[in-house]
Amino acid sequence: MTTSLPHASDGADAAVVQTLPLFEMMRMRAATTARRHPRHGFAGEGRASAMRWVNQFTHTHRRLGPDDREVVSPNNDTVYSNAWLDLSAGPVVIDSPDMGERYWTLGLLDAWTNPFAYVGRRATGNRPQRTLVHGPSWLGTVPAGITQVIAAPGDDVWLIGRILVDDDGPDAAQVRALQAQLRMERLDGSDAAMRVDTGLDAADTGVPDPQLYSATVATALQRNPPPPGERLLWPPATPEALAGALPAVYARLRADQQPHALGGGWAIPVLVRTHWGDDLRSRARIARNFIGALGMDEAMYPTAEVDVDGAALHGGRRYALTFAPGAGPRVGAFWSLTMYRRSDCLFVANPIARYSIGDRTPGLRHAPDGSLTIRLQADDPGPDANWLPAPRDEAFYVVLRLYQPHADHLEQRFTYPPIRPV
Incomplete structure (x- = not known):
């Protein structure tokens, strides 16, 4: 792969292209984490609160239809089980049930949008499983009964589960029962859920305010260092340079054409396996336009x-x-x-x-x-x-x-x- 950096020479555009995935992942965390825990209640007071629960599954129980407008280009094949992991306080253990012959996957993305690991039919099978996910600083002992261990490159991980459903009736009811068996806990068996301050307005999907962008990226970098071998270009030389680069880069990424032509009028927007490597432009384009896409071994589009x-x-x-x-x-x-x-x-x-x-x-x-x-x-x-x-x-x-x-x-x-x- 080859690094594809923006056009500006002052470095601000390059810094935005590099860090935009971090910001967009934090924005998605604010948008898709739960406000309320089933036992502990709301994470914060009032609808304006940016407090959310992490290390907790949220589920959709039906396939999306034309009245659903929250997600663009949604699929009509699966229901979703979504969770954000915060590994700063230690590992999380994920329990998953016997899925029979059904297609399912839990895709794990790091804070830089690398789809670095999977649990599910293709990767680990359909038997009951206990998956331990830990951050880069954990050096503990893996307890008995763990079926696989996943080492995350940072403390923040987006887990996106997809489970095949054939209808919105009896089969959907079976899938709902399977979703209820997806659980997260600590190594000692306690509830893994914890509160976090996302610091973001989940409803705002436009070009971010420069100060908010800078603060969000700085916080995320403390918990999620750049991938190995990637030289950090952050921060830009001046706040003024960042303010000019943000709208320019966001507009350019939205207008980018799909780069991978397949012939016959077909093209593919996402060609990644587990890591974007040094293709920073594609990483930023996907973060802006197709965030959460699976790696190509799991699915192609x-x-x-x-x-x-x-x-x-x-x-x-x-x-x-x-x-x-x-x-x-x-x-x-x-x-x-x-x-x-x-x-x-x-x-x-x-x-x-x-x-x-x-x-x-x-x-x-x-x-x-x-x-x-x-x-x-x-x-x-x-x-x-x-x-x-x-x-x-x-x-x-x-x-x-x-x-x-x-x-x-x-x-x-x-x-x-x-x-x-x-």
Whole structure:
């Protein structure tokens, strides 16, 4: 990989590009941690309080739909189990139950957005497990009964759990019971939950105030040093330089094009395994636009915004995506194709309440020769078609999610078929 730094010569842009992942992770911590503990109550007084509970799971119990607007480009395959770990007071032990044959993963990201470890179907299996996660200063003894030990590079870790769910009824109820068995405790068996002052307004997602940015980064650096071999460029020479660099860098990262073209109008926004290395620009771009994405061994997200002719996909037209016989996505878990409006990056409400289609979709129809065609359009193509409804008279894009992708995808040897107008 190669380091890709910003254009400015005074170093302020470079310092922002390097530290932006730290700030955005702290912003996500403020936005996704719990205000209330089930036994100990609220972490702080009043809705304006920045106090939150960490070392505690929070769960969604249903798949997201078109009325959910908190997360852009959400998936429609799994429910989430979210936790932020604070390892400054010692290790945390995570209990996870027997998941049967179900796909699940707990992805661990450090404060620099490196997806450095996993627990789950691909990485550790589906048996009951006890995972010990510790920070860089812990030198204790691993107790009996621990199935794996994860050494975190810093004291702050974002744990994002995804559990496959097939419906919003009976299967969702089974998954909810599994989520209830995800627990965190200390080595002595006590509750691991603790209060932290996030210092941030979780509702503010814009370009941050320079003083707030500087204070947040400085605090985060004390607990999460730069990755080994990375020279720290912080702080900028002057506060004035930081104030000028922040809006410029944020605007540039938002406008960046997806850098990894796959052919056929497809591109992939995230190509990382466990560490971004010295590719600071990509690390910052993902932190701003796709924060929380899994590493490619766990999942890949090829995205199409144009058809075979390079024209933007639009709900005023009809399209077909055809996988030739034996040439469908190659995955160890499952795949899905999800539809989003370009205007807000959210699901498209439609009469059949279908927001994604894939190898688990009931009634999926293959042609006699084994090929699979998916119709992307606003109007119903008829009962014999595999229909993924598009927004009427609006631009859209689709994401092909590949869970546990095979080497064909990982090595970028897979031929992605183009989306063709009908």
